[in-house]
Amino acid sequence: MLLSYALALGLALATGAARAQTPDPDPALAPGSAWLRSVQLTSGAFPWQLGGPLEPDSQGATARGMLVAYRATGDADDLDSAIATGDFLVDSYPRRFANGDVDMFPLDPLFLEELSRVTGDARYAGFVQQHLWDRLAAGTYGPNRDLNAARWASRMPVFEEYAGWVALRPYYRAYAAVAAHHAGEPAIRDAVMKDLVVRVEAITASRPTADLTGLASAIWASAHTGINIDPKAGRWASSANTQDLVAVLVSHQRPSGDWPYDTSSQAAAHVGDVSVTSWAAMALGAWDGAAHADRIASGLQFVRAQQQLNGQILTNPGYPPETQTGVQVHGEALVALGTERGTPFEDLAPPGETRTPTPDWTATASRTPTASRTPTATRTPTASRTPTRTRTPTADRTAAATQTPTGDQTATASRTPTPTRTSTATRTPTATRTPTPTRTPTPATSATPPPPVTASPSAMPSPTPPTWVFTPVADTFIAQAGPSQNHGSATALNMRQTFSTSEVPFVRFEVAGVPADVARARVRLYVTAGAGESATLYRGSDTYVGTSTPWTESGLTWATADLAGSPIGTFALRSGTWVEVDVTTQVAGNGIYTFAMVNVPSLRGSVGSRESDRPPELVVEARP
Incomplete structure (x- = not known):
């Protein structure tokens, strides 16, 4: 297999928080995680964009990049960074309903579940269990304490800026479904996946904004949960199963390895998108990494190519460092670069677990993904140590708002101009000053021979x-x-x-x-x-x-x-x-x-x- 980004994580879970054992981690991970640490706030939270304030809704998606980087490189600073974000969420969750209950954003549970599994500290997963899973199971979640899993899935919160983006809605459900699956909550997982299919069916050609992210994340969730996606409506109604949707996703990869932002004609003419490409690579890796190894490798190479000298991975080629969502996109890119299937759970799951059967409401996927295991109900990590916090993020470590790339950092132009065209007369260069030759003074005559002169360079005016x-x-x-x-x-x-x-x-x-x-x-x-x-x-x-x-x-x-x-x-x-x-x-x-x-x-x-x-x-x- 040509793909070389898979992690060799071993069986470290049995002895506690697993140190990374990847023999050849992706070269973009170490500088990428260092940059992400540099923008982390003293609270442990992350901004959404470089130089911006704390963003309550992007914490889990961003901090997963630190957790994955630690698993790949073994850098304890990366683990400390992820723990700092986990502590921030558990100790002072930034979203609350009017009744005071936690309003869990759907991107956070997966990070907290993964953090408990990696560190051996059960309180992160316990926080999700107490404030989300148990309440959904009892039908007491939400501002009125009357939401069960199905009702929560149907009104799941989204980024406020993108509330009207119909095609992006599967993305939020994908995060929540995979978290519930690995947390051992099959009923919640099934309810969320059922609503995810409804959201895929709502995607139309007339509203394509972010549709490739919605598609890729839906495939990723299907691969992890084993639940088939068979849309009966929308632009992909002709797809009979997830495998057909994979073929659709593959068809939109461009020769340079990237995926565009969406399927619109405008996006097709635009530069590639790191977020979509990262999600496409994770989706293909989760579905069948061996079959799509070359496509994944070329996609990840595009992602690497956007990394700057300071470690930041730009959202798009040529985009400024402060682009909106840039910090979260960077974190998700690290997850794609550091895992084979978009989550370390396959490497961390205890042995002997079995797949939960596919629910009756949908057919089994035509290609059953391998090794998607449902954790046992207790979900108590087997680790014997809780890692200590040895590094507190320094005060307001937000990187400088702008960074002008140096000459070495600028990629070679895609087309080198040839000097074959002759400028018109109107563009004759402005008058230039020809440097005046320096005049050497004539030595004054003297009846007495001059003493020996020590050679000393005289100040010469610099020519313009x-x-x-x-x-x-x-x-x-x-x-x-x-x-x-x-x-x-x-x-x-x-x-x-x-x-x-x-x-x-x-x-x-x-x-x-x-x-x-x-x-x-x-x-x-x-x-x-x-x-x-x-x-x-x-x-x-x-x-x-x-x-x-x-x-x-x-x-x-x-x-x-x-x-x-x-x-x-x-x-x-x-x-x-x-x-x-x-x-x-x-x-x-x-x-x-x-x-x-x-x-x-x-x-x-x-x-x-x-x-x-x-x-x-x-x-x-x-x-x-």
Whole structure:
């Protein structure tokens, strides 16, 4: 099997908290877990995005990355980090109903169950048992204490920002179903899985946002629980079983190994998505890792490729470090990189357990996943030691909000411009100053021979480097909300980045008459709208998507743009100011150079276009 990411965890559970025994852990795990620790708050909780506040709903999904990293690398700091999050949830759970009861977010139970199994400390799983499983079994859960498992599943809480995303709803049920399955709660598991199928049936082509995440997580849950998914409605109604849904998921993997954000035409033209790719890899690994080894390996390679020098795994190629959900996506990526099936439970389950039979309401999956074992009802960990907390997270260890990638960190551009096109006369470089030759003073005459002179270099003025200033030959911005609209005549280049819409500027320069020995190159932009938010400049494609045809100012649209690119550096969007980004690593002399921009917040920012009185500039300096 070509896949090399499976863990060799041994039988350490029998002697307590299992130390990692992976002989060859994924190389992205150690720097990735170190970065995640660096953004953990003193409370033990994690923010949702870099530099942001505590996010109550993302704790379990994020902290699972630390637990998996510990299992793979054996770094005790990773375990301490996971324990800190577990302690935060158990001691001060951030969600409560009006009646004071715990309002358990569906992403948390699996983490707490896994944490008890890894550490041997039963209180984390006991917290879930007391506040969720027992109450659901008794029908006393919820704000009115009247919810059983089926009613909870039908109204399961979701991220508030994504409440309208129908296609994402299986994701929440998948977490809860797998947690109930491994906790030895088959009745709750079955109720949640039954509702998960209903949510899969609600996915339609007209509302595709995040549908691949919903699909992948549903497959993952089916593989772990052994419960078949046979949708009778929705866009995948023709699928007779989970195996058919696996074929659908596989069909959306792209040649570069990644999966797009969803099945919409806009997403298909966009850069790959780390979260979806991580979930697809976990789903295929849980279903049949051997059959899909090559696909999983190429998907995980895409995930690794988004890791920066500081260890952070970006949400998408070229996206800024502060992108919304970035911390949680990073944590889920670590889980995909550090486990074969998206949870360490298979390695940790005690021996002798048997699968709970598939309930009567659904047919058995056409390919029964192997080794999906239901824990015994007592669920008391067999560990003999409770790990001590040897490291308390340092005060507010949130990483710096921005990190400008260095030259070594920037990926090679996908298409190297060739200096075959000749610049028009209007782009003649501005007048350059030719260094004046240094004049050597004539020694004064003297009747007496001068004494010996000790050689000492005299101060020589540094010659001014020849400089060229180029303005764009084309610029525009593209808008996801109007995929066929062109904005080439706009005087401002808008940029905006949310999960429902995007606006991305493209600027192309044509460099001519410059020697190959470039000393420095900078892109200068005049900000026309912004209040100090961060934006990232990245190297953009010179051509339309899927072609070798250069894009034109009047022809580029969201539907035709190639959104692949490499991040170069960040800048602040502060209205009325000039900003510049060093692009020396990108400019190798004469040629065509395209740059694009993405801003972090959902607010719209903009810079002046070439149609304005302050157009973008590419300033190139040659060595004197």
